[in-house]
Amino acid sequence: MDTTINDAKSEIYDPSRKMLDVSRIREDFPILQRQVHGKRLVYLDSAATSQKPNCVINALSFFYRTINANIHRGVHTLSEESSSAYEALREKIANFIGGVDARGIVFTRNTTESLNMVALSWGKSNIKEGDEILLTEMEHHSNLVPWILLAKETGAVLKHIPVTDNGTLDMAAFYKLLNKKTKLVSVSIVSNVLGTINPVEEIIDAAHKNGSVTVLDGAQSVPHIVTDAKTLDCDFLAFSAHKMLGPTGIGVLYGKPEILEQMEPYLGGGGMIEQVELCNATWAEIPWKFEAGTPNYADVAAFSSAIDYLERIGMGVIREHEKEITEYAVEKLLEFDDLILYGPQDPEIQAGVFTFFHNKIHPHDLSTILDRDGIAIRAGHHCAQPLMMKYKIPATARASAYIYNDKEDIDELVESLNKAKRFF
Amino acid sequence: MEKDDLEILYQETILDHFKNPRGMKKCEHCTAEKQGYNPLCGDKVDMSVRINEDNTIEDMQVLSQGCAISVASGSMLAELLPGKNITEVREISDAFFEMMQGKPMPDEIDYGDLDTLEGVNKFHSRVKCALLAWKTLKEILIDWEKEKASK
Numbered sequence: 140m141d142t143t144i145n146d147a148k149s150e151i152y153d154p155s156r157k158m159l160d161v162s163r164i165r166e167d168f169p170i171l172q173r174q175v176h177g178k179r180l181v182y183l184d185s186a187a188t189s190q191k192p193n194c195v196i197n198a199l200s201f202f203y204r205t206i207n208a209n210i211h212r213g214v215h216t217l218s219e220e221s222s223s224a225y226e227a228l229r230e231k232i233a234n235f236i237g238g239v240d241a242r243g244i245v246f247t248r249n250t251t252e253s254l255n256m257v258a259l260s261w262g263k264s265n266i267k268e269g270d271e272i273l274l275t276e277m278e279h280h281s282n283l284v285p286w287i288l289l290a291k292e293t294g295a296v297l298k299h300i301p302v303t304d305n306g307t308l309d310m311a312a313f314y315k316l317l318n319k320k321t322k323l324v325s326v327s328i329v330s331n332v333l334g335t336i337n338p339v340e341e342i343i344d345a346a347h348k349n350g351s352v353t354v355l356d357g358a359q360s361v362p363h364i365v366t367d368a369k370t371l372d373c374d375f376l377a378f379s380a381h382k383m384l385g386p387t388g389i390g391v392l393y394g395k396p397e398i399l400e401q402m403e404p405y406l407g408g409g410g411m412i413e414q415v416e417l418c419n420a421t422w423a424e425i426p427w428k429f430e431a432g433t434p435n436y437a438d439v440a441a442f443s444s445a446i447d448y449l450e451r452i453g454m455g456v457i458r459e460h461e462k463e464i465t466e467y468a469v470e471k472l473l474e475f476d477d478l479i480l481y482g483p484q485d486p487e488i489q490a491g492v493f494t495f496f497h498n499k500i501h502p503h504d505l506s507t508i509l510d511r512d513g514i515a516i517r518a519g520h521h522c523a524q525p526l527m528m529k530y531k532i533p534a535t536a537r538a539s540a541y542i543y544n545d546k547e548d549i550d551e552l553v554e555s556l557n558k559a560k561r562f563f
Numbered sequence: 564m565e566k567d568d569l570e571i572l573y574q575e576t577i578l579d580h581f582k583n584p585r586g587m588k589k590c591e592h593c594t595a596e597k598q599g600y601n602p603l604c605g606d607k608v609d610m611s612v613r614i615n616e617d618n619t620i621e622d623m624q625v626l627s628q629g630c631a632i633s634v635a636s637g638s639m640l641a642e643l644l645p646g647k648n649i650t651e652v653r654e655i656s657d658a659f660f661e662m663m664q665g666k667p668m669p670d671e672i673d674y675g676d677l678d679t680l681e682g683v684n685k686f687h688s689r690v691k692c693a694l695l696a697w698k699t700l701k702e703i704l705i706d707w708e709k710e711k712a713s714k
Contacts, residue, residue: 501630503604504573507686511569520605533605533628562573563631 159460161545167192178513186539199441237367245392245426250358251281253377253392258285260402268294271320275300277330280522282356306333306482328360333482334492385445386438399425406431461491491540502536512555571682581631586641590624599699618649637696643675
């Protein structure tokens, strides 16, 4: 199996510069070799999805070429190999997020489905009229809409921790909002718009003392910062493979086994049952109880290579690298007097997400102009319309960094932003 | 020197409409109004129109919030359509939708500044910006037609 990785970790990371050797990392990402409009691709849209290294692309093709068989329901060699690859990843992920119990790892399609599963399964049996669900103003639609649906059905009340002007959570307001009616607190660890790293440890601690169940949206944190579900002691953690070098179509819901055991299945079908009669059925044990139908086992195999890749670099090193880029990008973007930069502007509490608004150029126009220089950023509301409304802007431009970006990419962004002014 | 795609996209006429959009006040005694949204990007138009007994547009206002392309397209629409009969309006609208798919505008139609938006079709993700006001206009005309039929 081809697992080509620049394996000499110490050589990839330069501790004196606190930066990864990006030129070597880029060699592992075939898409970064291509050109866009005749320019080198400067990919600054990893908060939307990350690019994939060769080892992940090859693992997917290797799986289909050599192992492919449906899992769990066969006793032939291929099915056994396929099943063990699938189950082995459960263990790997459990270790990756802090050494939690692998029985608590449920495979889904994406973070959105993971959060919906909590709302639909845990929520429907535990939330009643008048109960409060506490969220934040900075959530992605995927951590807002499932709760809106649940509240409509149950009569629960939604509350939101406000966001301050510097893009952090108003913690004083959090303590005031938390009360005996608060049954559930669901918060993103890292904001997909502001890059803010939220004090989730403190939030979980207070929520648990209050008797509330805690859910973490880890979509923007698990790929970028050490996310230790065991130490955080969260009840649920949701994230996606595609933002962390893995394939699309795989999400993870981690839930504490004792809570998952109490939950009703989310979908019914093959694979999630113990016994089925015509009018009755009993459920399989967790986590299989939540995995109805043929799962996306081939992409799970490719996801395994993504985790190997990240572990070989080290999540701590990745965070250091992104901190350096964040410090540099914030400094450079603040030099523009016609740009409003959102977020904390402090690398200690900000991941590599830079959201800005140009007072003369609409984000879409900006994005089109940057694209002609080969620079990929995102323009729009970033699935966070309530946050846009709060800041009274229709949309913003967002650049986001990962292991294959360096300060030169930020320089190119800055140069292209300067050039964009010529049209307006 | 030949203009590149971007220079064509952001040419003077378009930027003029963006910076000084026409038809940015609410239409008085309007006969129909409609809001149009682009849920993917948050762009918005607030369109109001007064159509008289002879099926002629007397006033057309398009309050836009959005990128240069969507604002300019709405502004051109507001500038061009007053005084025109609904039949002509439909011809212009159909021709504009076709132009956004890469087909040339027919010569015999008066399309004001609209031909300057031709370059947008080279930027696939931006076609929806240029069409927002025109899609809203289509909906207005459907409503207007229904109301007329019910009278």
